[in-house]
Amino acid sequence: MTTKPCEAVYDAWLASAGMPPDLVRRLLDVYKTPEAAFRAFQQGEEPFRIAVSPRYASALRVSGAGRWMESTQALIEKHRIFVIRYGDPEYPVSLKYIDQAPAILFFQGNLSCLSGRMLGMVGSRAASYTGQKAARKLAHDLSSLGVSIVSGLACGIDAASHQGCIEGGSPTAAVTACGLDTVYPRDNIRLRNEILEKNGVILTEYAPGEKPAGWHFPFRNRIIAGLGQALVLVEARIRSGSMTSVQHALDQGKDVFVWPGDPESEHFEGNHQLLREGGIYFTSADDILADLHWLDNQTEVRQNSDCCTEIKADTPEQAAVIRSLSPGSLGFEQLLEKTQLDPPALMSTLTILQISGIVESLPGKQYRLKH
Secondary structure, three states: OOOHHHHHHHHHHHHHHOOHHHHHHHHHHHOHHHHHHHHHHHOOOOHHHHHHHHHHHHHHHHHHHHHHHHHHHHHHOOOOOEEEEEEEOOOOOOOOOOOOOOOOEEEEEEEEHHHHHEEEEEEEEOHHHHHHHHHHHHHHHHHHHEEEEEEOOOOOHHHHHHHHHHHHHHOOOOOOOOOOOOOOOOOHHHHHHHHHOOOEEEOOOOOOOOOOOOOOHHHHHHHHHHHHHEEEEOOOOOOHOOOHHHHHHHOOOOOEEEOOOOOOOOOHHHHHHOOOOOOOOOOOOHHHHOOOOOOOOOOHHHHHHHHHOOOOOOHHHHHHHHHHOOOOOOOOHHHHHHHHHOHHHHHHHHHHHHOOEEEEEEEEEEEOOOO
């Protein structure tokens, strides 16, 4: 259950020290809530002292002062900031299994929009007119077909991607590298407001009051890659922050789609390098949807539904997977949510079903029943 703004000050305190997400998750495993962790820290309990280094403890001591807590509480209430934690039922399934999964997420807007089909879109902040035009059209076309876009709310390709998604009719998600009380960059205030007005969501792992810092952005990019079922690179130079998003996506086993752009422009040097190294070439939304098998028509859906009644499952786990796949193709994270199996059990079951010729694996970590 998402935390009310009046309770979120303790989450902000726990997030304020910049501790690794895995350490924050371990503390929450022990103390269950940030408020209980706060009390344990104030009382100097031994488990907390052992787990947290002096550097982090010093930062927590500063944040735990009454004036900081009061000012942060005011920011949370003013900006209507809510919180979701790793163990909450509403926590995005797609983030649960990435490296350094966020322990605490602060958000504004409609968190439920993260549960549908979603693609990450990234590219240069100092983008060319050609790249921005392509990003906006691509996001619009994907959105009009029910695919939401997640990006980083930066200038350039990010802004064009969010705007195109809004114009296409689907909600968009923005992941920021600072607290939600800060609009960065300032040029995107109107876009930020429109994202929220159009049923989208803005989220971050940084506490209210936290300003943007250089190292926040590449670390933030793992969340953009994690929320999307694949990543789309529209425009990037070779030495570009967008390439960190690409690396995160590859590390997470996600497909990376690369728009070719202008082969003679230095703005697209990163694109061309990635295409030579195995990035997936595309020129339209239909190319991406076809590769992800998201263009399944109603005939295919009916065939899947009909054949699933004839498939014999040897175990309850196999039955759960077959039932979940009966409407069409699903990604691994979606199957985890629908079957309620743990990752090793699901992977083992999928492997057996593939060997048996019942399930086939598709690009983008998608699976479907064989017809």
